[in-house]
Amino acid sequence: MENKVLSVLIVDDSPDDAELPVRELRASGYRVKTERVYNLAGMESALQKEKWDLVLSDFTLLQYSAQMALELLKRKKLDTPLIVITRSLSDEDFAAVTAAGARDVIRKNYTGRLVPAIRRELEVAEMRRELEVARKKVKEMEVQHSAMVTGTQEAVCYCHEGMHIEANQAYLNMFGYDSLADLEIIPVLNLIAKNDQKQFKDALKKAARGKLDSSLELEAVRANGDQINIEAVFAPVKMKGEDTIQITFTDISARKATEDRLQYLTQRDALTGLFNRHYFTKELGHALNAVKKEGKAVSLIYFDLYQLEEINNTLGYTVGDGMLLKITKLLKEHLDADSMLARFGDEELTILLPAKDHAAAETLAAELKQALDNANIIAGNQKQKCGCAVGTAQITADMKSVHEAITQAVIKSKGQRPTAKTAAPAAAPEPAPPVAEPPKIESPIEIEPPIAELAVQADLAPASEEPAAATGAGDPLITAALQSNGFRLVYQPIVSMQGETEEMYEVLVRMLGENNELISPGQFIPKAEASGQLVEIDCWVMQRTLEAMTAMAQEGRAVSYFVNVSPMSVGNDALINVVQNGVNNSGIDAHNLVIEMSQPSVAQNIDKVSAFITRMKELGCQISLDNSGPVTETLLKLPRQSVKFLKFDGNVISQLAQSDDKDALTAVMDMAKQLAIRTVATHIEDASALSEIWPYGFDFVQGHYFQQPDADMSYEFAADDETTLSEDGLSTPTWSQ
Known part of the structure; x- marks a missing residue:
């Protein structure tokens, strides 16, 4: 039962026929308000004084027709649905009246389809009205978006065929321009450093085709010539009827500087500036894999500065640190650009030689030891000497881990220490324990094992393992991952x-x-x-x-x-x-x-x-x-x-x-x-x-x-109104993706 009163305008010159649809609607539970007209003047008058939910029209009247009624609705720009109710209709007339906009055609002698057709058209009409409301809201949102871009702190510009057509104040400030007029004659590409112009141009072309990269990190040039690091995000948009590219720029200079500094700190020893043990071990692991895959010649040299601890204890760390810096400088002067010198421990230095076999490493080690023995190092206002023990090792394909190479070099250095110890000997590095597979479900969450600095394993499977079948056995790396967690x-x-x-x-x-x-x-x-x-x-x-x-x-x-x-x-x-x-x-x-x-x-x-x-x-x-x-x-x-x-x-x-x-x-x-x-x-x-x-x-x-x-589920989900995402705070928020 419908509570709403249904307003129906009936176009029919027969009062009896006009009652047919009314009876059907009332029988179906509709409350109906109707008016019957039979000519143009009557219909114009009815449309003037009332807003109708539906028009029911006979196809042909003595003074009027359904097609004329449809034309009147169009002239008045009314979206009121019209259904034709007639006794007979040819196929040609049916095609003509539906092409003119009639929603359906119902025969008067068979009105069983009338109520379902009316109900359908009323629902469709309501959907069209909602769609129109949605369109107006979208228009309002576009205006709001324009205001948001203007007021945002992010630098945003719009370009067409590479030229600026719009930019917000944040964009002008970022690049050092006073007004948009200064930019309108400058291609966007001119604001990008030459080394990055090609990838920027490629990104513009992709954006124009709708193929977007998530972001692009570039070097940009300000009006005064200063260079800044930026992140650019591209999006194709319509602006003033033209296809444009919206580019959002973020100044990441501070972030890049921090990242570079953090990377340096994670790879380097703070005192000497040499690579640290962690980074050296990682590179040694890569070298081991290269030997296994490509058969490259790789060796290493180990230095035990066994007297340095005594110097630190007797003359102080200032003297010891100064001496260590001069030793590292001396070693650098004798090494080529491909060699990697690292501080492996407090009194230990290591050198990775990626293109030298064991004989070449032995020769170089002897030369370096001789240079250190002959050097007169001024530290603490006096000449100092620091005894050292040197060991070498060649990286071979049968090594299971980098432990073996380091241990070989350490063992070789032991015999060079004097009998009377002048400093506590540096212990050979102990192999890190193998990464254990976590227990199954005593502790239901799987704990990821730490990546041990020295646990860089070889690529080859143990000799006892049988190789996977050539076909139908699955990818061997995936098989190994499934079997070994x-x-x-x-x-x-x-x-x-x-x-x-x-x-x-x-x-x-x-x-x-x-x-x-x-x-x-x-x-x-x-x-x-x-x-x-x-x-x-x-x-x-x-x-x-x-x-x-x-x-x-x-x-x-x-x-x-x-x-x-x-x-x-x-x-x-x-x-x-x-x-x-x-x-x-x-x-x-x-x-x-x-x-x-x-x-x-x-x-x-x-x-x-x-x-x-x-x-x-x-x-x-x-x-x-x-x-x-x-x-x-x-x-x-x-x-x-x-x-x-x-x-x-x-x-x-x-x-x-x-x-x-x-x-x-x-x-x-x-x-x-x-x-x-x-x-x-x-x-x-x-x-x-x-x-x-x-x-x-x-x-x-x-x-x-x-x-x-x-791996850690520690995200802080919003707990109060201050952390709730809001339209005024879009920048608040601190298998296979």
Whole structure:
């Protein structure tokens, strides 16, 4: 029963026929207000004094027609739906009247379709009105966006064919110009240092084609010639009817200086400026791998400055430090550019010789020792000598780790110490213990072992292991990682736009490399897919996630985990068993496990996916669709109310926002709200990307702007209003991505 009074204008010269639709509508529960007209004057008068929900018109009247009624509605720019009700109509007339704008044609002697057709057109009319409201809001947002760009502290410019057409004050300040007029005759490229102009030009071309890089770090030139380090983000936009490129610049000079300083400090000894033990060991590990793969000649020299400790103790550290600096300077003068000199310990120096065999290393070591023995070093206002013991070693392919090479060199140096010790001998470095595989689930969260400085292992498998079969055995590196726990989980927070404090993370996977570095999924997932090992990786990820959930539950933390399941694993019995056993045996709340699937792959396998979703829901899990595109049709085909999250790629959102499809995105967001589906915008890399998605009302955001994927789940989710994301504070926020 409809409570609203339906206003219907009937165009018919027969009072009896005009009553037919009225009776049908009232019988269906509508309250109807009608007026009958039968000519142009009558219809004009009726339209003047009343706003009608619907027009019902006979096709042909004595003084009027449905086509004339449609023309009148168009002239008055009214969007009122018109349905033709007639006794008979030829195919030609049907085509003509529908082409003119009639919404439907109903026969008077068969009015069963009348009420459904009217109900449909009323709903469509309401949708059109909502769309018009949305368009007005978008227009208002465009004005707001323009104001936001003008007032933002980020430097923003708009260029067309490489020339400036607009820039905000922050941009003028960054580059040292007084007004936009000064820039309008200057190509944007002229503000970029010559060494970086090619990649900047390439980025502009990509942006014009809609292919965007996340960001670009460059050197720029200010009006006074000073150079600054900047980060540039590109986005194609429409401005004043023209295709333009929006470029957002961030001055990263201070950050770059800090990064360079931090890199120096992590690689260098603070006193001598030489490479430190950690960096030397890392490079020695790379050299060992190069010997194994390419058969290169690599050697090392070890110096034990055994008298230095006594000098420090008797003459003071000022004298000892001065002497050490002069020794390192002397050694540098005798080494070529390819040699790496490092401070391995307090009284130990090492030299990596990447292109010398053992004989050449022995010769060089003798020359260096002779130079040190003959040198008269002034320290503490007097000549000093510092006895040293020297050992050498050649890096060979049969070495299991860098320990062997260092130990060989240390042992050779021992015999050169005088019998009466003038300083405490430096002990040979002890091999670091092998990286142990973490226990299975006594402690449910997997603790990543530290990367020991000296635990750089060889590439070759032990001789006792049999090689993988040439075909059908899977990728050997992935096989080894699966067998030796060679994967790691990292987590990226999913942050509420309304300041909710619930903890939510996406689970991402990385593979450990030969030197314990983390390898991104883009380098091993395609191989796993080709070799059929992707299901095993999915099962590994799911098992470790369930263990992490158990640990969090024991700590009293309700953390939700989004786990991506590949198309190969959907419906796979092994994966289903992992989830079922984890949920049933650990006592965790399965509602906190969100199974994430790619929307395009779901659309291609509806039946298989539907069965999988049903099973996951029976276990209590939630479902998320990722990379959501034309999602409406997919949702309609899946089990009712099965999807709880929709995730949209931030780059796709940005492209839609600048195209004619922005209304489609708004419609999808409205639909999600009606279905109580929560929405997540992903790949939010900076404040500009956040401002792009802001108007659409996403529930959550995710991306490097908030936090990069990390093994530690320590992101501080908003706890009060001060940390809530707001439109006035877009810059507040401190497997395979």
